[in-house]
Amino acid sequence: MKTLFLVRHAKSSRDPPGLPDEDRPLAGRGERDAPKMGRRLAKRDAEPDLILSSPASRALATAKLFAAKLHYKPKRIVVDRRLYPGRLEELLTMIEELDDELDSVMLFGHNPALLRLAHRLSLTVARLPTSAVAELVFDTRSWRELRKAPLRRMALDYPRKS
Numbered sequence: 315m316k317t318l319f320l321v322r323h324a325k326s327s328r329d330p331p332g333l334p335d336e337d338r339p340l341a342g343r344g345e346r347d348a349p350k351m352g353r354r355l356a357k358r359d360a361e362p363d364l365i366l367s368s369p370a371s372r373a374l375a376t377a378k379l380f381a382a383k384l385h386y387k388p389k390r391i392v393v394d395r396r397l398y399p400g401r402l403e404e405l406l407t408m409i410e411e412l413d414d415e416l417d418s419v420m421l422f423g424h425n426p427a428l429l430r431l432a433h434r435l436s437l438t439v440a441r442l443p444t445s446a447v448a449e450l451v452f453d454t455r456s457w458r459e460l461r462k463a464p465l466r467r468m469a470l471d472y473p474r475k476s
Contacts, residue, residue: 315466316457318409318435319355319362319420320428320448321380324348326372336370336398347445347473348376352383354471355447360418362386366408367422368397376445377422400427402434412457435460436468446472 324344340348365386367377378388396404400423412419421428425442432439432448439448448470454463 315417316452316454316460316463317418318450318452318460319360319418320432320442320450321351321376321420321422322425322428322442322444322446323368323370323373323422324351324376324379325444338370338372340372340375344372344376344444345379348379349383350473351445351447351471352380355380356383356385360384360449362418362420363416364412364418365391365420365422366394366397367391368400368424369393369395370398370424373397373422373424377420380420380422397421397423397427399424400431402427402430405431406434406461409460410458414456414458416457436465438468439470442470443472443474446470 324347325341326338326344327341365377365381367374377391381388396408429442432442435450451467452460452463453466
């Protein structure tokens with residue numbers, strides 16, 4: 315089994331005006347929501363073998379806040395430019411290139427790319443709010459087979475979900 319977590323970055327700030335998109339920081343709500351979602355995953359015993367993040371400040375900050383709750387060392391987070399802004403085919407290729415020794419991988423990125431990826435892999439995910447986590451479990455031993463592998467389980471969680 316291979317588990318893929320797709321995590322949309324937490325709520326970002328628009329301040330200061332004129333800041334390049336890639337440099338936008340988290341808003342206060344994002345700084346509260348990301349650790350909350352990390353704790354929820356920790357309670358479900360999520361243990362990523364690898365965390366990949368977009369280089370955008372808001373995505374990397376979200377990844378670090380999740381990592382702290384999952385006992386994953388922030389210095390082990392791998393930044394991959396293909397996650398910003400992200401294109402569906404590039405993301406699928408990135409996943410297929412993962413080492414098969416890895417069983418659980420988290421991607422931290424942006425909409426619309428992550429939403430398109432989640433929908434492509436599950437056919438059920440229709441929205442991915444900020445700090446949302448789509449957990450997809452596939453019946454396969456190889457990331458290269460992901461597109462053809464049966465989806466065994468899908469869970470979607472986000473901060474305002476009851």
